[in-house]
Structure formats: structure tokens, C-alpha cells
Amino acid sequence: MHDSHTTYYSIGEVAKKKHVTIKALRYYHKVGILVPEHIDPENGYRYYTPHQLLHVDIIKVARFCQASIKELQLLFSTGDTKELYGYLTSKKQELTEQMQQLQDVSDVLDSLKDYAEESERAKVLNKLEQQEYEDRLLVVSPIDPKLGLEDFAEHDDLEAIIESLNVLPTYRTGYILTDLHTSHVFHVIRTKHRMPKDERIHRLPAGSYLTISYRYGQKQEAIRSIQAYADKEGIEVTVMYEFELLSELFEPGGFIHQIQVRLSGPK
Structure with missing residues (x-):
């Protein structure tokens, strides 16, 4: 050499x-x-x-x-070192954008996975069950009496609220029943940062929930089952959460509903 x-x-x-x-x-x-x-x-x-x-x-x-x-x-x-620097800088920017895109895809996958899991847990119909859930955050909006409850999509103010709060929407939606009256529409959200106090955000604490799943038209029967259990156990129920879920993802009309009532904190 x-x-x-x-x-x-x-x-x-x-x-x-x-x-x-x-x-x-x-x-x-x-x-x-x-x-x-x-x-x-x-x-x-x-x-x-x-x-x-x-x-x-x-x-x-x-x-x-x-x-x-x-x-x-x-x-x-x-x-040319200067040209190399410029080239590497541009590649870094491209990679950063790709990483954000991958993170967005990962967030959607998490939401879909959670939705599929919760829908699978709700497939047993017209039966009271106790199930454990982790903390959940809901973006809520009062029901507009002029719109009614026929179409969840009409309550599009939720989308604007979610965007303004810079949080991630999921596929889990539903209604809040207060004293048996539908008072709010909600959307379950995901977030990577601590949320400030906001009247538009409700927290469903982790713990045990009494649940019952049912198809369209069976809501009142489901509520009566919840009330009968609550009366028997001496539980005061003032708030119920009605989730819209899927019983079969690939079948038309596969939507079901599930009412959840919190019983206690984590075991």
C-alpha cells in the first residue's frame, strides 16, 4: 500500500x-x-x-x-460538503413527514382495533354483564332538539370541537342519557397529552361497568333491565352511556347498541 x-x-x-x-x-x-x-x-x-x-x-x-x-x-x-448538507437536510424533512404519516396510520389502527375489540365484547345481546374498562375520554355536545336522534352524523359540531381541541377521534360514538332523557351526543377520543379542564370533555373512569347490548328498537327493554338490576342492588343510576357499535363488520346493518353504567373503580 x-x-x-x-x-x-x-x-x-x-x-x-x-x-x-x-x-x-x-x-x-x-x-x-x-x-x-x-x-x-x-x-x-x-x-x-x-x-x-x-x-x-x-x-x-x-x-x-x-x-x-x-x-x-x-x-x-x-x-461539495455544502451540497451534501442541503441534500441530507431535505432527506431529513422527507423522513420526518413519512414518520408523521406512519404515526397517523398507527393511530387509526389503534382506533380500529379498539373499536373491533369493544364491538366483539358487545355481541351477546339482551344480557346484563359486568365488564372492565380503562379510562376513556369523551368529547360531548348537547343534543339539538331540532335535529333529533335519527342520524348521528347530523351532530357535526362534534367534529369541529375535536378539531379545535387537537385530539384524535376514534370510531366509538353514542349518546348520554341523563335521568332517562338523551341529553348529549359524544365521540370517544384519544390524546397524547394531558387535557385541560373543559366542559366539552367528559371522562369515563376506569372500572367495572354494567352493560347490556341490543338491536334497534329494543332500547326501552334494555333500560328496564338496567333499572331492575339497579333497584335490586340498591344502586342509583342517573347517567347511562349508549354506544353505537358493530356486531358484524362486513355485514350491512350490522350496528348494535350498548348501554353502559359505571358500578365501581378499578379492582
């Missing part, structure tokens, strides 16, 4: 240190984006300097960010 004071790494050592394949390093040499500092003229072995290990990192990051070989050829042909 032409400089005895320089440390060199064989292609195998570079592959091991940087977790890339020897085949990839040979390809990068072939296309001109990572030319070995020294090639032994007798056996053709490739040798790289410590400085070139940084080049491998740049290539790996750029390729992960979907950079083309042509982009990298242009970048390495100029050897």
Missing part, C-alpha cells in the same frame, strides 16, 4: 463494521459512488480508509430514504 501510516480496511471488514453486504460494496464501486482508496494491483483486493466508512453511512441513509443511484452519483461526484 502506498501509505504505511494510513489505516486500511478490507472489503470484508467494512461489510462487518457497517452491516452491509460485500456484494453491495462491490456494486457501489462499480457505479462509482464508493471507490476504494486502494486496490491491490496483484490480487484486486479492495481497501478502504476510515474516512470512507462515513461515506458508507451516507449511502445507507440515502438509500433508506429511497435515494436513487443517479442522485448518489451526482452527490459524490461533486464532493
